[in-house]
Amino acid sequence: MINKITTKEEKLIRKGICPDCKKKGFLAGPEGGGSQNFRCANPECGSKFNDMDLFGIERINSPSPSHQPNLMRIVRDYFRKIHAK
Numbered sequence: 001m002i003n004k005i006t007t008k009e010e011k012l013i014r015k016g017i018c019p020d021c022k023k024k025g026f027l028a029g030p031e032g033g034g035s036q037n038f039r040c041a042n043p044e045c046g047s048k049f050n051d052m053d054l055f056g057i058e059r060i061n062s063p064s065p066s067h068q069p070n071l072m073r074i075v076r077d078y079f080r081k082i083h084a085k
């Protein structure tokens with residue numbers, strides 16, 4: 001089950017901020033087919049999203065297959081501008 005997110009939510013995510021709990025940081029999950037799954041790093045939140053690059057970001061409601069998150073990988077991208085120095 002995948003739902004579109006709002007533009008406002010996407011802007012927050014692009015800043016590395018979870019639109020649900022408003023905390024910073026995401027954990028990267030499986031990627032493939034030009035998309036990258038990631039979820040909120042806050043264990044009490046854990047909201048999941050799918051970054052489809054050109055097609056934007058969608059929210060994932062169903063549990064994703066078990067995986068080992070690639071720690072901070074996607075966050076590195078999102079935070080590159082903010083923490084450029």
Ligand SMILES: [Zn+2]
Pocket residue numbers: 018019020021022023040041042045046047
């Ligand atoms: Zn969150």
